[in-house]
Amino acid sequence: MNSTVFQSELKGIKLLFAALFLSLANFMVVLDMTIANVSVPHITGSLAVSSSQGTWVITSYAVAEAICVPLTGWLVGRFGAVRVFSISLIGFTIFSILCGLSTSLTMLVIFRIGQGLFGGPIMPLSQMLLMRIFPPEKHSQAMGMWAMTTVVGPILGPILGGTISDNMSWHWIFFINIPVGIVCALGVMLLLKSAETPVEKLKIDSIGLGLLVLWIAALQLMLDFGHEKDWFNSSFICALAVIMVIGFIAFVIWEYYEKHPIVNIQIFRYRGFSIATLSLAFAFAAFFGSIVLIPQWLQMNLGYTASWAGYLTATMGFGSLTMSPIVAKLATKYDPRALSSFGLMILGGVTLMRAFWVTDADFMALAWPQIIQGFAVPFFFIPLSNIALGAVQPNEVASAAGLMNFLRTMAGAIGASIAVTLWDDHAKLARSEIVSTMHVTDTQQVLMQKGFNSETALGIISDLVNKEALTLSVNHVFLIFAMVFIFAGLIIWLCPKPKNVVEAGAAH
Known part of the structure; x- marks a missing residue:
């Protein structure tokens, strides 16, 4: 284009x-x-x-x-x-x-x-x-x-x-x-x-487009329904997995030999593009998974209204707005690998801060990781785009930008699906672990002595257990995401040092 x-x-x-x-x-x-x-x-x-x-x-x-x-x-x-x-x-x-x-x-x-x-x-x-x-x-x-x-x-x-x-x-x-x-x-x-x-x-490369839609649809359906259908114990999920794998392999082979491919996968021959795009995909999956998960946890567990969950989520905006023009200038002077690695390590750090959140955390304890994250986002986004697009020939920049956008958006959707599935699955595990170590009858007796009837007392205990289980589970997801960010920040050093500087804006 x-x-x-x-x-x-x-x-x-x-x-x-x-x-x-x-x-x-x-x-x-x-x-x-x-x-x-x-x-x-x-x-x-x-x-x-x-x-x-x-x-x-x-x-x-x-x-x-x-x-x-x-x-x-x-x-x-x-x-x-x-x-x-x-x-x-x-x-x-x-x-x-x-x-x-x-x-x-x-x-x-x-x-x-x-x-x-x-x-x-x-x-x-x-x-x-x-x-x-x-x-x-x-x-x-x-x-x-x-x-x-x-x-x-x-x-x-x-x-x-x-x-x-x-x-x-x-x-x-x-x-x-x-x-x-x-x-x-x-x-x-x-x-x-x-x-x-x-x-x-x-x-139009109609076969390529058909294969693209086939394997992506199978992958997304597998991620969305896997949790409910008990993953590979379900023949439906197994069938989707087979369709996805065969569809993906057929798609890659077809697009490689097609004269006018819908996705120019030959661009992956550049090591700089491949590694930068892989790093961006991992980071964006963890980033998007987090911004989908946080508002749900705030509302379901901490009693936040949707408005307050929105305000808290939006606190990262100030840093992003402030740093975007600064990072764009820094990217022309300094090694973009160092800038993106720095940004990704900070994202790993703030996600690690979230892995220690508690059920009674106040607004600022929850907002600080968001605020710091805002300053870090441009550091991974702008330099990674520059590395990826700087690695390809000038006449391939448009195709590379389209491919990078496609993979980033897909990674976001996959990250969101995985985040919610992990959260739900681990919450059930955490709940059973809490219940197995609790003396429910003793706690119920204490509450009944305070004037609650037995059913109300059980309801209070159940509610507390659910809240703690969801918090432990969300911490577990953030711990995994922190490792994903750190991994993305380390692999970027496998890129060769970029030679070309890409015109601002081409990345989108």
């Missing part, structure tokens, strides 16, 4: 509005990645499903979006960037309405998949079109505007999601997209006709 130089006819106020519509559309899609995180307990309560099933609302969107990212280049070549962008916005808005009208988990997950499929091309195309309508000397300002919406979206997402879920209903986290989607779609269609890219009849 190439943002070829184009002298825009847009000037002054028209150019400003065009840039605003593109940035706002990007902001809406980025916001939707995190807006549902703090609303999961509301959604699961309303639809009467478990917390692990509620996570499907997040993972289905991420997986659908990941599948669409490699398709964006072909769609642009075949139909034109402005047309694809407008249709994506309209589709995203329609599926947002359908998500808000959902009355069951099945409906919601299906419509979230639709939202993700149409939302996938919006992020890379908003960046590409901004580069097309602004003259080269203003590209850095355009990218700054775009990057700001990309950073602010995940910060505002939990706050908006929590406030809306508490004060209105979870359905409105999807309905708020309607005015933004309509205004942006109309604005883009009216203002950006002249910025349309040339189109040609392109062949």
Whole structure:
């Protein structure tokens, strides 16, 4: 996908509005990645499903979006960037309405998949079109505007999601997209006709696309249903595992020999790209798994409202906003391997702090790891992207960026599924261990002496045991994630020292 130089006819106020519509559309899609995180307990309560099933609302969107990212280049070549962008916005808005009208988990997950499929091309195309309508000397300002919406979206997402879920209903986290989607779609269609890219009849790698959808769908279904079906004791899960492995191997072989692949896997021949992308995938899986898990634990265990869970989650935003421009400058002067390793080690450290959380922790004890994490995130994200894209040939940067985005998004969805599954599984184990060492009858007697009847006393004990089990389990997950971050921070040193410096913004 190439943002070829184009002298825009847009000037002054028209150019400003065009840039605003593109940035706002990007902001809406980025916001939707995190807006549902703090609303999961509301959604699961309303639809009467478990917390692990509620996570499907997040993972289905991420997986659908990941599948669409490699398709964006072909769609642009075949139909034109402005047309694809407008249709994506309209589709995203329609599926947002359908998500808000959902009355069951099945409906919601299906419509979230639709939202993700149409939302996938919006992020890379908003960046590409901004580069097309602004003259080269203003590209850095355009990218700054775009990057700001990309950073602010995940910060505002939990706050908006929590406030809306508490004060209105979870359905409105999807309905708020309607005015933004309509205004942006109309604005883009009216203002950006002249910025349309040339189109040609392109062949699509339909076998590659089919295999990609097959193995990813099998993998995600395996992760989502494995917990309920008792993993490999279920023939359904075993069948999914076989489909996933065979589909993946067939996909890799097909894409390697295909002339116009949907995913250019030959880019993995560069050691720098392969290791940096692997490190990014591991880190993002642990990062995204954490930001999905924390709001659920806060609400289920500590009695936080969705709004307060949103405020706590968003405390990392200040550090991310502050450090992003600083790290972008540092990345041009210092070895990006050292910067990314530093960032990942800090993330490992703050995740280790979370592994010692207790049920009666106060707000600041929970907020400090979030605040420190905010400062560390740009250190792993920006330099890792620079290492990966600096390792490939200039004509392969677009393919490499698309592949990296795809793997990062997929890793996030997998991380979220694994986090919630581990949390749930270990909570049952922790509960049985606590109960086996407790003298339930003695505790019940003490409570009955204080005026409680036997059933109420048992209820209090059960509630306390459940809370402690969930906290011990969440600590266990964070301990695993801390090791994942440290592993990602160590393997980055296997990369050769980068020679090329990639233009800021190409990473997205």
